[in-house]
Amino acid sequence: MKKICNISKAITFYWVITFSALIISVNAASIDDILCDISEKGNGDLAAARQEASDQAGGDGTQLGYHSTEEEEGKDFSGDITPPELADDKKGKFVYGLAIFSDDGCDVAVAGKTIHSQHNQGQGLPNLDKSFHVIPTLLPPGEKVSLAVTYSNKKLLTDEDEPDIDGCTLFLFLMPVDLVVRKKGTAIAPATGLIVEKGDDLEFAIGKKYFDQEQEFEDQITWEFRQLKGDGTYNAWDAFGTDGKGSKFEHTTAVGGIFQLRIEIGGSYIEFIRDKDAPNIAGSNGIDNTKLKEGEQDFVGVVSKANQITIRDTALAKLGSKAWAKSASITVGYGVDPTLKFAGSWKCNIFVFMMSNASGVNVPTRNWRDYVIGIPPYVDRAVPPGANDWYNPTFAIPTWTSQASTSFPEPGWAAIHQYAASNQPGGAHIGLLDYDGTWINAGQNDVNKSIHITDAAYQSTNYRKP
Structure with missing residues (x-):
């Protein structure tokens, strides 16, 4: 040649x-x-x-x-x-x-x-x-x-x-070849990632221009997908079927979840990838999660209930905020004791509590018996459920149903990891899932997306769905 x-x-x-x-x-x-x-x-x-x-x-x-x-x-x-x-x-x-x-x-x-x-x-x-x-x-x-x-x-x-x-x-x-996906009736997917409701129609193409062109390469291109599991693994790649061929096709979503995409051409594969870094991907150590960088695999999120999108969007709007930093003082509202400002306390659970309530999915407070002022007397105070409460499937949160780590999580779910005793005894961390399986969570310094379901340091993970 x-x-x-x-x-x-x-x-x-x-x-x-x-x-x-x-x-x-x-x-x-x-x-x-x-x-x-x-x-x-x-x-x-x-x-x-x-x-x-x-x-x-x-x-x-x-x-x-x-x-x-x-x-x-x-x-x-x-x-x-x-x-x-x-x-x-x-x-x-x-x-x-x-x-x-x-x-x-x-x-x-x-x-x-x-x-x-x-x-x-x-x-x-x-x-x-x-x-x-x-x-x-x-x-x-x-x-x-x-x-x-x-x-x-x-x-x-x-x-x-x-x-x-x-x-x-x-x-x-x-x-x-730049795989693109959009909700039917829209010009392009949002910059914050594509998230749709089960039953919505999606359009797929090997490049933006192909949406407006006649079908090509039907005998050469096969579209495939796989779904992210709660334990950080994926199910096997599967073809979309007879419709998932060529330079473009349409698909009606039937299952909620977080999905990766690729095309197969003559035994070679091209994946659906990020065209830019995800926002706020650095944790409290200041190190970016490399899985969320430009050129890494991207995802499509599908929810079973519309309120999951509301929860996700409400939380996403707080990315970068320092209002839930460990050192910050905050007035929580939603029935929480107004005298508590939580300065110096981890606030991942407070963030989830506030985002859920702000989205119309009410989370009740629980009772915390405050012995600090002396025994007796003591004072019962209303506080948000702790991350350990969210993790514990026997702890009732009426508006959120516990899901095992073997489930197929969806955007808008809560993800909770309980630390091993050798790490942070008795501690747990919680966040809300974005379209791509990242946790929108309140870390030590800010609200960020530094954690992904596939991160071994945050497995095993339990979930709750609204």
Whole structure:
């Protein structure tokens, strides 16, 4: 395969095989003779291929992969190619595409199937609009594929004022693939992540522009999903079914949960990834959770009840706030003893209590017997349930139902981890799940998203759903 587009005239090979007095001559041309790999020239994309084609058409034809000098029909080029593996910064973001550039048109077959038929069209080569054609196929990096091109030269010009440029070039270029998902009826997913209600329709595409184009690549692209489990693992990847094919498709959500997506192309996979870092992903140690960085796998969240979105949105609006920092004083409200300001106390449970009540999902207070002022007397004070209370499935919170760590969590659920005795004896931590399985939680310094369900340090985890 040629790595640059300095292509000379195609070479014809001859084999002479002698069987006694019989001599057979076979005329064959390799696909490499016309193949121009543009992927490392400029941006390596379709625009770069068109520019190279324009440059080739500006000469006398000798710059083409194959330059024809006489009328001919059925000139065949064939063979296997293996598109190069991609550099690390391009992996998971590009596949390869093909384009053919010729004067009279070509037939192009990929893996034995003719997918482009423009043979004998009599088109003028300098005219890119007529002579440059993108082949409807995708080629995964590192995967061998057979190609065949049939070319004919049936248009010989004699007008000295119009150059007769005859021949063809097959271009290999980089094609960006950026998986996108949106709720049907919207232009794009929110910057804060896609979260929908069970029964909503979703639209999927391999790039934003494909939403508005005709379906392509149905026989090449298969869409798959997997669901995040409460123990931090995933179930197996599964196909969406017969509808989950091609450059775009629609799907009606039927199950609540937190999902990853990918497409399969010829045994290679491209995942749905983050186009930017998630916000506020540093914990109290100041270190970012690398799972939430740009280029890492992204998610789609589906809720079973609308109030889960309300809870999530209410909590998300507090990201970065220091109102629930350990050192802060806060008036909680919602029936909590107004004399308590909780300065110097961890407030993860207070944050969840306030966000739930503010969202219309009322969480009752519990009684705390205050012995600080002496025994006797003592004072019973109304306080929010503690993180340990949320973790304990036998502790009743009427508006929140306990769920085991083996469940499939959803956005808007509460996630609670109880620390081992060797870590923080008797302690627990609680947060509210975002669309992607991160905890929106009040840490030591601020409200952040530094924890993800898959983080081993926060397993095992119990859950409650509203």
